[in-house]
Amino acid sequence: MDKHIHMSYCTTEGFNQLAFNYLGIRYNNKGKNKLYLEVEELIEESQVTPAEVAEELMKSEEAGIALGELLTFLKRKRTEKDELDEVESPETKRQKIRSVEAKGSARRRSRRVVNRRLGL
Known part of the structure; x- marks a missing residue:
C-alpha cells in the first residue's frame, strides 16, 4: 500500500x-x-x-x-x-467545482441503480 x-x-x-x-x-x-x-x-x-x-x-x-x-x-x-x-481564474475554479459536483451526482445515480437491482 x-x-x-x-x-x-x-x-x-x-x-x-x-x-x-x-x-x-x-x-x-x-x-x-x-x-x-x-x-x-x-x-x-x-x-x-x-x-x-x-x-x-x-x-x-x-x-x-x-x-x-x-x-x-x-x-x-x-x-x-x-x-x-x-x-487559474475564478471561472476555472468554478468549472472544477462543477466537475466535482457532477462526479458526486453520477456516483449517487449509480448507487441507486445497484440498490434497485439488489432489491434494497
Whole structure:
C-alpha cells in the first residue's frame, strides 16, 4: 500500500543549516551579505523542499556561485507559481467545482441503480 508522507517546505533555519553543511558558511545577523538575505527572503515566500535547496547548493563549491544559482532557482519557482495563479481564474475554479459536483451526482445515480437491482 502506498502511503503519503507530508514533508514540510524549507525554512530559513533549514536553509542556514544546509548552507553551512554544503558550503561551510554560517552568517550571523550582522554579517549576512545581500545575496544571502535575498535567498532567505525568497525561501520564506516560496514552497521549496530542503532537497531542492540542497540540490542547488551542491552545484558549486563556491558560495557566491551556489547562492546565485539558488537565487535564480527560487525566482523561477516564484514566477511559475505566479503564472499558475493567474491561469487559474475564478471561472476555472468554478468549472472544477462543477466537475466535482457532477462526479458526486453520477456516483449517487449509480448507487441507486445497484440498490434497485439488489432489491434494497
